[in-house]
Amino acid sequence: MTAQKIDGNALSQKLRADVTTRTATLKAKGITPGLAVVLVGENPASQVYVRNKVKACQDSGLHSVLDKHPDTLSEVALLARIDALNHDASIHGILVQLPLPPHIDSQKVIEAISPAKDVDGFHIASAGALMTGMPGFWPCTPYGCMKMLESIGYNLKGKHAVVIGRSNIVGKPMALMLLQKNATVTICHSATPDLKAMTLQADVIVAAVGKRNVLTADMVKPGAVVIDVGMNRNEEGKLCGDVDFVGVEKVAGYITPVPGGVGPMTITMLLVNTLEAAERV
Numbered sequence: 044m045t046a047q048k049i050d051g052n053a054l055s056q057k058l059r060a061d062v063t064t065r066t067a068t069l070k071a072k073g074i075t076p077g078l079a080v081v082l083v084g085e086n087p088a089s090q091v092y093v094r095n096k097v098k099a100c101q102d103s104g105l106h107s108v109l110d111k112h113p114d115t116l117s118e119v120a121l122l123a124r125i126d127a128l129n130h131d132a133s134i135h136g137i138l139v140q141l142p143l144p145p146h147i148d149s150q151k152v153i154e155a156i157s158p159a160k161d162v163d164g165f166h167i168a169s170a171g172a173l174m175t176g177m178p179g180f181w182p183c184t185p186y187g188c189m190k191m192l193e194s195i196g197y198n199l200k201g202k203h204a205v206v207i208g209r210s211n212i213v214g215k216p217m218a219l220m221l222l223q224k225n226a227t228v229t230i231c232h233s234a235t236p237d238l239k240a241m242t243l244q245a246d247v248i249v250a251a252v253g254k255r256n257v258l259t260a261d262m263v264k265p266g267a268v269v270i271d272v273g274m275n276r277n278e279e280g281k282l283c284g285d286v287d288f289v290g291v292e293k294v295a296g297y298i299t300p301v302p303g304g305v306g307p308m309t310i311t312m313l314l315v316n317t318l319e320a321a322e323r324v
């Protein structure tokens with residue numbers, strides 16, 4: 044068996060076309076969805092990420108501002124900036140690029156964002172909304188994974204999903220989203236004694252660890268759906284995921300590649316969340 048690839052670029056294009064159409068409809072009513080991307084410091088990876096986010100917004104017709112600050116910015120000044128953005132009617136979504144410099148308490152900054160503009164879905168109110176099934180913004184990466192499952196018409200009801208990783212931004216919200224769609228969910232982490240015993244039972248595996256080859260072919264049930272969130276570099280410096288793609292694609296039913304899988308979906312869901320924030324106004 045060779046797994047069918049779930050193409051994150053193709054799905055993103057489709058979803059972004061819908062964002063462009065809905066944005067045009069809102070604009071016709073005098074509302075331009077706006078995203079503020081807040082960057083503190085000169086972290087090179089963060090600079091690439093924010094540039095990509097701003098460009099993606101512009102490509103879909105959204106208004107986007109890059110709110111750039113030196114790494115000497117104080118926590119008090121950053122909180123004041125967030126407050127100003129909370130009150131700025133042209134801004135519907137606020138994203139603070141992480142990591143922040145060590146003298147700034149990231150959680151405090153995230154909690155300062157109005158939940159109505161929390162398009163990254165990291166605010167405790169957004170986490171609580173997801174947990175209780177109330178309306179709110181879902182974190183973009185696991186939300187993108189759910190869209191990938193939806194794109195293949197996968198019905199999670201009664202299926203066993205295994206999530207590897209339990210971070211607040213990927214693993215935990217992923218598990219809650221799968222649960223909301225009636226999967227039976229197991230969460231694995233670094234203290235899980237026998238990962239293979241867990242993954243071999245899974246109909247769906249989401250790997251969100253940040254280590255190459257955490258999931259190999261012998262750990263996957265034939266026909267399972269494998270979603271690879273990981274972003275790592277191989278010996279040649281090339282981007283790769285957590286999954287041994289070459290081996291696992293011979294066993295799985297569906298698989299997401301890296302690059303071209305979950306990565307583009309993350310930015311796409313940021314656009315969707317920003318648009319929805321504007322539609323809710």
Ligand code: NAP
Pocket residue numbers: 184207208209210211212213214231232233234235238251252253254257272273274275305306307309
């Ligand atoms: P993280 O905060 O470092 O969490 C990693 C998780 O993996 C932790 O829960 C950790 O367990 C678990 N883990 C570590 N070693 C393990 C092992 N051997 N077996 C099982 N579990 C293990 O990372 P993250 O922010 O969730 O990100 C995970 C990966 O996804 C990274 O590669 C990141 O770059 C990537 N990512 C990609 C996107 C995208 O858009 N494609 C977005 C976000 C993140 P403990 O909790 O016990 O330490």
